[in-house]
Amino acid sequence: MPSEQFWAIVPAAGTGSRMQTDKPKQYLLLQQQTVLMHTLNRLLSHPQISGLVIAIAKDDPWWSSLEIPADWPLLIAEGGQQRSDSVLNALDRLADEQVGDPWVLVHDAARPCLRHADIDHMIHSLATDEVGGILAMPITDTVKRATMDGRVAETVPREALWRAATPQMFRLQQLRQALSQAIAAGINVTDEASAMEYLGYQPKLIAGHADNIKITLPQDLPLAELFLQQQGGSNL
Numbered sequence: 001m002p003s004e005q006f007w008a009i010v011p012a013a014g015t016g017s018r019m020q021t022d023k024p025k026q027y028l029l030l031q032q033q034t035v036l037m038h039t040l041n042r043l044l045s046h047p048q049i050s051g052l053v054i055a056i057a058k059d060d061p062w063w064s065s066l067e068i069p070a071d072w073p074l075l076i077a078e079g080g081q082q083r084s085d086s087v088l089n090a091l092d093r094l095a096d097e098q099v100g101d102p103w104v105l106v107h108d109a110a111r112p113c114l115r116h117a118d119i120d121h122m123i124h125s126l127a128t129d130e131v132g133g134i135l136a137m138p139i140t141d142t143v144k145r146a147t148m149d150g151r152v153a154e155t156v157p158r159e160a161l162w163r164a165a166t167p168q169m170f171r172l173q174q175l176r177q178a179l180s181q182a183i184a185a186g187i188n189v190t191d192e193a194s195a196m197e198y199l200g201y202q203p204k205l206i207a208g209h210a211d212n213i214k215i216t217l218p219q220d221l222p223l224a225e226l227f228l229q230q231q232g233g234s235n236l
């Protein structure tokens with residue numbers, strides 16, 4: 001396992017509108033702890049993650065109520081309008097610390113079930129890679145493209161289709177440049193890989209566990225609870 005240290009970047013400034021709850025989903029409870037604290041614990045308990053930058057919304061009233069351990073190596077950045085803006089703000093905050101050009105692992109606050117085994121697999125697979133890569137899962141269902149009125153337009157060949165997840169692991173300076181350029185060009189940047197692809201890179205796909213779900217819709221919360229129970233509270 002490479003001895004290099006890694007930084008985690010956690011975009012946690014969203015409103016969670018698709019959850020239709022009274023507070024953003026990262027502050028909802030799973031096993032008596034917020035989704036966000038589960039995610040931060042998973043990342044900061046990994047021996048190779050030396051620090052973490054979290055992007056928090058400017059008007060976030062919940063963050064200050066969390067019991068953050070005083071010894072956590074945590075930096076705070078301001079969230080932006082879009083997820084990509086939040087990530088770029090966090091990357092800029094890290095760059096201000098003069099840390100050189102480390103690997104950064106960008107991971108959604110809304111994915112609390114991340115396994116250490118997947119972090120290990122990612123770090124091991126990408127340690128000498130020229131570009132970086134993303135955790136993802138091959139699609140195993142038949143895929144349909146829909147018409148505007150909700151009928152099947154066509155079946156899409158699934159052999160080479162994957163669902164992108166996070167962490168997404170790239171070098172700090174290259175990712176900052178890619179995100180800056182893609183956002184300035186008005187590209188729809190829904191993940192870090194999209195920005196790297198805009199610059200012509202081909203990030204590596206790293207197969208991860210399917211329980212690394214993103215809490216997005218109401219039914220995802222009990223599912224995440226189930227996965228945490230199944231994982232037995234450990235980091236696996």
Ligand SMILES: Nc1ccn([C@@H]2O[C@H](COP(=O)(O)OP(=O)(O)OP(=O)(O)O)[C@@H](O)[C@H]2O)c(=O)n1
Pocket residue numbers: 010011012013014015016017018019024026055079080081082083084086087108109110111214215216
């Ligand atoms: N402006 C934003 C939007 C999203 N995020 C974060 O990016 C992650 C993935 O985004 P998503 O699941 O879309 O979260 P929301 O934007 O909060 O959800 P919704 O689209 O339902 O409002 C989440 O951890 C969210 O907090 C962020 O930091 N800044």
Ligand SMILES: C[C@](O)(CO)[C@H](O)COP(=O)(O)O
Pocket residue numbers: 083108163164165166190191192214216
């Ligand atoms: C980054 C991501 O989780 C990869 O699947 C996804 O693109 C985030 O999308 P969202 O709409 O911001 O949740």
